[in-house]
Amino acid sequence: MTAIALSHVRAWRIPAPLLAGVLILCGMLVAALVPGAIAPYDPIAFDYAALLQPPSLAHPFGTDNFGRDVLSRTIFATGVDLQIAFFATIAPLVVGTLVGLFIGFYGGLADAIFAQVVNLVMTFPFLVIVIAIVAVLGPGLENMYVAVSIVGWVFYARLTRAEVHVQRQSDYVAAARVLGYARSRILFRHILPNTLRPILVFWMTDMSLKILLGSSLGYLGLGAQPPTAEWGVLIADGKAYFPAGWWMAVFPGGVIVLCGIGFSLTGDGLADLLDVKR
Amino acid sequence: MTPAPILTISGLSVSFATPHGIVRAVDGLDLAIGAGEVLGLVGESGSGKSVTLRAVLRLLRRNAAITGRIDWRGQELLTAPERRLRDVRGGEIAMIFQEPMTALNPVLSIGLQIEETLAAHTDLGAAGRRRRAIELLSRVGIASAAARLDDYPHQFSGGMRQRVMIAIALAGAPKLLLADEPTTALDVTIQDQILKLLRELAGDLGMAMVLVTHDLGIVAETCDRVAVMYAGRICEAGPVASVFAAPRHAYTLALLRSVPSGGPARQPLDPIPGQPPRADRPIVGCPFAPRCGFATGACRTTRPPLEAVTPDRVAACFEAARLPAWREAA
Amino acid sequence: MNRASYTAARLLQIVPTFILIGIVVFVLVRILPGGPVAALLGDKASDEAIERITRQLGLDAPILVQFWRFLETIARGDLGDSIAYHVAVVRLIAERLPVTLLLTGMATIFAIALAVPLAFVAAVTQNRWPDLAIRGAFQVGLSSPIFYVGLILLTVFAGAMHIFPVGGYGETPGEHLYHLFLPALALALSFSAVIMRSLRASVIEVLSAEFVDFARAKGLRRRIVLGRHVLRNALISTVALIGLQIGDLLGGAVITESVFAVPGVGRLMVDSIFARDYPVIQGLTLALAVLVSLVFLATDLVQMALDPRVAK
Numbered sequence: 001m002t003a004i005a006l007s008h009v010r011a012w013r014i015p016a017p018l019l020a021g022v023l024i025l026c027g028m029l030v031a032a033l034v035p036g037a038i039a040p041y042d043p044i045a046f047d048y049a050a051l052l053q054p055p056s057l058a059h060p061f062g063t064d065n066f067g068r069d070v071l072s073r074t075i076f077a078t079g080v081d082l083q084i085a086f087f088a089t090i091a092p093l094v095v096g097t098l099v100g101l102f103i104g105f106y107g108g109l110a111d112a113i114f115a116q117v118v119n120l121v122m123t124f125p126f127l128v129i130v131i132a133i134v135a136v137l138g139p140g141l142e143n144m145y146v147a148v149s150i151v152g153w154v155f156y157a158r159l160t161r162a163e164v165h166v167q168r169q170s171d172y173v174a175a176a177r178v179l180g181y182a183r184s185r186i187l188f189r190h191i192l193p194n195t196l197r198p199i200l201v202f203w204m205t206d207m208s209l210k211i212l213l214g215s216s217l218g219y220l221g222l223g224a225q226p227p228t229a230e231w232g233v234l235i236a237d238g239k240a241y242f243p244a245g246w247w248m249a250v251f252p253g254g255v256i257v258l259c260g261i262g263f264s265l266t267g268d269g270l271a272d273l274l275d276v277k278r
Numbered sequence: 279m280t281p282a283p284i285l286t287i288s289g290l291s292v293s294f295a296t297p298h299g300i301v302r303a304v305d306g307l308d309l310a311i312g313a314g315e316v317l318g319l320v321g322e323s324g325s326g327k328s329v330t331l332r333a334v335l336r337l338l339r340r341n342a343a344i345t346g347r348i349d350w351r352g353q354e355l356l357t358a359p360e361r362r363l364r365d366v367r368g369g370e371i372a373m374i375f376q377e378p379m380t381a382l383n384p385v386l387s388i389g390l391q392i393e394e395t396l397a398a399h400t401d402l403g404a405a406g407r408r409r410r411a412i413e414l415l416s417r418v419g420i421a422s423a424a425a426r427l428d429d430y431p432h433q434f435s436g437g438m439r440q441r442v443m444i445a446i447a448l449a450g451a452p453k454l455l456l457a458d459e460p461t462t463a464l465d466v467t468i469q470d471q472i473l474k475l476l477r478e479l480a481g482d483l484g485m486a487m488v489l490v491t492h493d494l495g496i497v498a499e500t501c502d503r504v505a506v507m508y509a510g511r512i513c514e515a516g517p518v519a520s521v522f523a524a525p526r527h528a529y530t531l532a533l534l535r536s537v538p539s540g541g542p543a544r545q546p547l548d549p550i551p552g553q554p555p556r557a558d559r560p561i562v563g564c565p566f567a568p569r570c571g572f573a574t575g576a577c578r579t580t581r582p583p584l585e586a587v588t589p590d591r592v593a594a595c596f597e598a599a600r601l602p603a604w605r606e607a608a
Numbered sequence: 609m610n611r612a613s614y615t616a617a618r619l620l621q622i623v624p625t626f627i628l629i630g631i632v633v634f635v636l637v638r639i640l641p642g643g644p645v646a647a648l649l650g651d652k653a654s655d656e657a658i659e660r661i662t663r664q665l666g667l668d669a670p671i672l673v674q675f676w677r678f679l680e681t682i683a684r685g686d687l688g689d690s691i692a693y694h695v696a697v698v699r700l701i702a703e704r705l706p707v708t709l710l711l712t713g714m715a716t717i718f719a720i721a722l723a724v725p726l727a728f729v730a731a732v733t734q735n736r737w738p739d740l741a742i743r744g745a746f747q748v749g750l751s752s753p754i755f756y757v758g759l760i761l762l763t764v765f766a767g768a769m770h771i772f773p774v775g776g777y778g779e780t781p782g783e784h785l786y787h788l789f790l791p792a793l794a795l796a797l798s799f800s801a802v803i804m805r806s807l808r809a810s811v812i813e814v815l816s817a818e819f820v821d822f823a824r825a826k827g828l829r830r831r832i833v834l835g836r837h838v839l840r841n842a843l844i845s846t847v848a849l850i851g852l853q854i855g856d857l858l859g860g861a862v863i864t865e866s867v868f869a870v871p872g873v874g875r876l877m878v879d880s881i882f883a884r885d886y887p888v889i890q891g892l893t894l895a896l897a898v899l900v901s902l903v904f905l906a907t908d909l910v911q912m913a914l915d916p917r918v919a920k
Contacts, residue, residue, distance in 0.1 A: 127859025260751025368827035
């Protein structure tokens with residue numbers, strides 16, 4: 001009995017990597033929601049007495065060319081980047097999942113057309129098509145969300161469609177059919193919950209990719225526009241003072257890497273926990 | 279009369295470390311194979327037959343813990359250095375697997391897969407290896423062998439793939455062939471052809487063979503001796519005719535009763551009640567005792583030793599003397 | 609299907625793909641607010657100017673006629689003229705594309721050279737410290753934005769140690785390789801992480817295949833078992849993955865070229881956006897999509913060569 005009880009406990013213990021990932025993301029979330037509570041300085045207060053100060057106890061990340069505290073600016077930028085992660089992925093997630101659900105369940109002509117759409121979307125480099133759309137719509141975060149969503153839903157739809165195909169073959173769906181359940185009930189009550197597991201895992205990866213994309217566009221000047229403090233914009237600001245004022249770019253970049261690791265650890269951990277094969 | 283053994287396995291135990299704890303697959307197994315003899319190793323799935331074969335060539339994964347002794351013509355294989363082991367593998371002891379589709383590399387031509395064994399174990403040059411590969415393929419019954427050297431495994435039928443695997447095994451001119459359920463994946467008619475081929479090759483080449491199977495009919499047709507396995511141990515071993523006529527282990531008897539005999543007199547089948555013991559808990563006494571109609575108190579507390587019951591037979595059963603002959607028992 | 613007919617069928621598939629790419633680029637420019645005229649003239653154009661440009665671009669013709677003319681001009685190799693540079697877009701792309709191809713080619717070689725041996729070590733030491741260290745390092749690589757990696761490489765190797773130039777492209781082939789070394793390294797890092805992850809997983813899968821046991825049972829050296837039996841099978845799925853990554857790699861090149869001031873098509877793309885050089889953006893989008901579909905084609909053919917089962 002003890003052996004069984006122990007193995008039960010072991011199976012439900014949260015793995016250390018997942019815990020670390022969730023903790024990182026929780027920290028980011030706090031910084032995003034209440035930046036004023038943890039940032040030591042006002043992120044936009046100029047201090048001409050402390051221009052381009054290297055990291056110190058007073059300014060752990062140093063100060064920028066206007067004497068602003070880089071740590072505080074990085075903390076205040078967190079909200080912008082987490083917004084990017086959310087708004088650049090939520091429409092593709094919802095639309096793509098629904099489309100994939102219907103295509104996978106009803107198949108037929110829609111399935112054949114979808115296969116062509118996937119092939120076509122794959123031939124356009126993601127960043128290039130996003131830049132091309134942003135070029136016409138004009139730079140800025142909202143237009144970036146639109147551009148990303150126009151293409152991004154396809155990846156969720158493809159994943160959902162594949163998962164629905166697996167679920168359709170399963171015994172419980174066959175049983176539900178034999179019991180005479182309505183198709184919509186089978187689709188939403190039985191198939192959808194199971195397809196959501198891989199979608200959730202992919203969402204974690206996608207959010208970290210979109211933060212990379214958002215900061216890249218911010219760096220190029222096509223994403224968040226100054227004076228919005230976004231991590232990529234902070235690095236772009238710091239580039240002019242590289243390498244002498246290295247801290248202006250290095251610390252915000254390190255936070256991007258940390259955030260990406262947080263999402264990856266969480267995604268991998270969830271994949272193990274939910275038994276999702278990647 | 280049993281010929282002098284070339285392979286002697288004594289006290290072999292194999293356990294695996296898994297996420298769910300230690301799992302014991304082989305538990306103090308003793309077995310000897312004579313030169314040129316064809317031995318059938320039978321048992322239910324999970325009884326440790328395949329693990330035993332793989333342990334002989336040390337093909338088990340890193341999570342396996344192996345203890346005991348494996349004496350190959352006077353040499354201990356479990357402690358042999360990697361170099362020496364490579365000479366034994368394929369060159370002295372060859373092995374064929376159950377499913378040729380997964381045991382042959384799908385992206386390499388079968389010619390290359392034969393020739394690499396020749397390269398490892400002979401001094402033949404490239405041209406010589408190719409000639410020898412064609413001979414081997416013809417020998418196992420593959421028509422127009424020269425034309426098929428450059429074909430890939432998926433271009434052969436199931437039976438032909440098994441013949442290719444046999445040809446590869448023969449390439450190193452082994453003294454012993456370990457055959458792990460070589461016909462289980464095949465159609466019945468093809469099974470017979472492959473078994474005949476194996477039997478014939480063993481005779482012609484003076485090669486000993488261990489044939490793992492769960493099919494007693496195959497043992498009766500193909501083998502000289504039989505060894506019966508249960509829960510990682512040998513229950514009994516001896517000449518096929520004498521073991522089948524008068525089992526000296528209660529499990530052998532139960533096994534014989536549970537399968538169609540194929541004889542003229544149709545006998546009712548008698549499945550063995552219960553389940554084999556769990557491999558993740560230690561076994562006290564005889565592992566078969568909980569399912570055995572003959573078990574006594576000693577069977578449940580003391581492990582029965584594997585002892586000679588006649589000059590050419592061994593068995594590990596306290597109640598061997600009480601067992602009826604098989605046909606009479608029915 | 610034999611190999612010749614498989615190859616022919618795959619080659620023929622490229623034709624509808626090209627046409628679909630044409631449709632997407634054509635539609636993209638026309639469905640977006642303002643369309644090409646606004647893109648050309650900006651929001652504050654006079655009605656007169658809009659009308660003139662509309663006629664000049666033939667945008668007053670029926671949509672199907674416009675599409676036919678669009679295909680016709682593309683088929684002639686005419687992508688229009690750049691507004692900013694006053695030269696043919698085709699010429700601009702032809703000048704700059706080799707730079708980007710060299711950059712992405714070098715990055716691919718770096719990424720493979722980095723990923724393949726490390727993936728192998730990680731796979732055979734699964735869940736022990738070398739594996740954990742390699743996976744941890746690549747995880748950092750995967751989470752690092754390319755422009756950030758580029759900046760750090762630039763600071764360390766160009767700024768502090770003066771081993772490499774800070775950017776540009778140089779004049780001679782040797783200088784090209786020298787100038788592109790750091791940009792290619794920056795671009796290779798996250799790419800190699802993707803390859804490493806996939807190859808490690810497939811090596812682990814192949815290692816548990818029965819043909820690996822059979823190869824060992826034949827008495828083959830470990831080197832042959834791993835090199836011939838394991839690597840070859842594991843590479844098949846990885847080759848497909850490398851091919852599919854070409855889009856992301858070109859996207860990465862856009863950023864890398866901006867960081868290192870490399871005069872390739874990526875930098876041209878970004879410059880053109882700020883210059884509202886719409887014909888260049890359209891031409892580049894088209895050219896890069898065609899390039900990607902050609903790489904997909906090559907990937908399929910390489911995969912066929914590696915895997916005899918593809919074309920039975």
